[in-house]
Amino acid sequence: MSVDPYAQEIEPVRAMPFMAPPGFLGGCRPLQPGEGHWYVLQGDRLLVELGPMTAPSDDPRVRARPAWARLPALGPSTLGFEPVRAIYLGELQGVACWAAEAPAPAPAPAGLGWAALRALFSVLPDTHFALAGRALQLLEWDRTHRYCGRCAAPTEARRDEHARACPACGLVAYPRIAPAVMALVRRGRTLLLARSAHFPPGMYSALAGFVEPGETLEQCVAREVAEEVGVEVCNVRYFASQPWPFPHSLMIAFSCDWAGGGVLPRAGEIETADWFDVLQLPRLPSKISIARRLIEAVAAEIRGAGEPGAARSDARAPSGV
Numbered sequence: 001m002s003v004d005p006y007a008q009e010i011e012p013v014r015a016m017p018f019m020a021p022p023g024f025l026g027g028c029r030p031l032q033p034g035e036g037h038w039y040v041l042q043g044d045r046l047l048v049e050l051g052p053m054t055a056p057s058d059d060p061r062v063r064a065r066p067a068w069a070r071l072p073a074l075g076p077s078t079l080g081f082e083p084v085r086a087i088y089l090g091e092l093q094g095v096a097c098w099a100a101e102a103p104a105p106a107p108a109p110a111g112l113g114w115a116a117l118r119a120l121f122s123v124l125p126d127t128h129f130a131l132a133g134r135a136l137q138l139l140e141w142d143r144t145h146r147y148c149g150r151c152a153a154p155t156e157a158r159r160d161e162h163a164r165a166c167p168a169c170g171l172v173a174y175p176r177i178a179p180a181v182m183a184l185v186r187r188g189r190t191l192l193l194a195r196s197a198h199f200p201p202g203m204y205s206a207l208a209g210f211v212e213p214g215e216t217l218e219q220c221v222a223r224e225v226a227e228e229v230g231v232e233v234c235n236v237r238y239f240a241s242q243p244w245p246f247p248h249s250l251m252i253a254f255s256c257d258w259a260g261g262g263v264l265p266r267a268g269e270i271e272t273a274d275w276f277d278v279l280q281l282p283r284l285p286s287k288i289s290i291a292r293r294l295i296e297a298v299a300a301e302i303r304g305a306g307e308p309g310a311a312r313s314d315a316r317a318p319s320g321v
């Protein structure tokens with residue numbers, strides 16, 4: 001019997017949307033596409049059976065969610081169109097999983113529809129939602145690495161791993177993952193939250209930014225916070241991570257403590273930033289993102305609902321700037 005690498009129990013607050021589901025074994029195989037679970041995408045829209053778009057959404061980027069959605073039973077013979085590309089993802093409880101890109105104007109087969117992946121969060125079963133995210137990411141990588149970045153020759157998919165190799169010069173391109181940190185600064189009973197101009201009205205979140213070559217994650221946290229709001233931090237603590245397939249990030253979330261400096265939002269990037277008491281938090285991002293989990297977990301910890309002893313000394317700490 002094979003080991004299930006994703007079977008471990010994870011406490012709910014750290015169980016992230018898009019994380020690899022239990023029962024899934026990623027892999028490659030040099031076979032022609034066959035029957036199994038098919039994650040068919042057109043851009044970021046997934047081919048699904050779905051109900052009317054009547055369910056409310058907590059995601060400002062999603063106007064409404066379908067009342068229900070199911071991954072349809074599909075195969076290469078029932079798609080009704082020839083995929084632009086198809087990638088074997090692995091097996092889910094012994095069933096082969098395929099990612100496929102539909103040609104741009106392809107109409108959905110009868111009874112099915114296209115739905116933006118974000119709109120399917122909390123509607124499609126978590127397992128299929130996660131594998132659809134993986135499919136989205138691998139299709140995008142495959143589509144953008146058709147030519148060698150060094151010599152411009154057409155690349156070829158490797159048969160034994162997810163990689164594209166250049167037959168002319170040997171350069172191998174692996175699926176790209178861009179690490180980005182999320183930093184939640186706490187000071188006493190307050191949290192530092194910021195908003196950028198493209199957020200919907202009233203919404204605030206933790207600070208975030210991409211890791212630069214040559215820095216550790218902890219250094220990245222300190223730099224991003226300093227750059228975006230001019231605040232110095234200490235005690236950087238890991239919270240959790242989340243694969244984020246729009247298009248290829250890995251979000252790594254931390255909490256940290258204020259160590260000095262007043263809040264000075266960086267013009268052009270941060271519209272406004274402020275300290276919020278954990279009992280009076282503003283509108284937060286959707287539960288699809290690790291930002292929301294991070295903010296809620298740290299707020300709960302400060303309120304004393306977290307681990308025993310977590311709220312020690314907070315009541316005496318200064319608040320506000």
Ligand SMILES: [Zn+2]
Pocket residue numbers: 148149150151152153166167168169170171
């Ligand atoms: Zn090359």
